[in-house]
Amino acid sequence: MRILAIISGEYGVRHVNNLREHCPPGWTIETWKAPAAFPLIIDYPEDFLPAEFPASDLVLSFAETRSVAELIPDIVKMCGARGVVVAVDNENWLPRGLGRQLRGWLERMNVGCATPKPLCSLTETDYKVTRRERESYDNAVIAEFARYFGQPNIRVTVDESTRCIVSAEVQRDAVCGCARAVAEKLVGMSADDAEERAGLAHHHFPCLASMVKLNDYNHDTLMHESAYLMQAVLAEQLKPYRQVRTITPGTLNE
Secondary structure, eight states: OEEEEEEOSHHHHHHHHHHHHHSOTTOEEEEEEOOSOOOSSOSOGGGGSOSOOOOOSEEEEOOSSTHHHHHHHHHHHHHTOSEEEEOOSSGGGSOHHHHHHHHHHHHHTTOEEEOOSSGGGOOSSEEESSSSOEEEOOOHHHHHHHTTBSSOEEEEEEETTTTEEEEEEEEEBOTTSHHHHHHHHHTTOBTTTHHHHHHHHHHHSOOOSOOOOBGGGTTBOHHHHHHHHHHHHHHHHHGGGOOOOOOOTTSOOO
């Protein structure tokens, strides 16, 4: 797979570094650093684009400004991509209305587009746009990328006698590498503590998703939503091994 990654700052650089280090053999990743500033209205996209882009199958936008979304259709025409993924780890980078417009522009070009919010909600079939709403897509290029990077999938093995995690295999990493970092810390943890401590490890990685509270996420943040996705896949696996303690009000603990 040939990938063109659009970056504008450290957020994108870290994602690209993780992709290059852990992507499957045969993948190539080129980058384009978007301009630091844009006018309110982009009349001539060519003024902000290079003369050419390398031929690509997939465009990944890690740009930290909404103006880049207006350039993506022209970028796709220039590089020949068949799929686009725009990271929405901050609502300001791609407001919902502009996201719908972008998907519509690309659909008319027969190009698939996914706008996962947060980025680590991307799977091979859909992605989150609000806390309770997922958007489905049908695009082979995006799905192939999401086989390896997107919504974290960590499979743990627990020793039944000690109830401690003995192995944690990353079957799908987050694009930023957070799942791999968390998995390394899980080995040796008690099944009672692992879910909570995985959330802390996620924050300490650190996750770069926004800490702004959003109405469509029940006034929670995308950083916390990202952690919940990580914890959910562990909770189901750890449930059979956890000890549940009950306290009866009005009685002494024996």
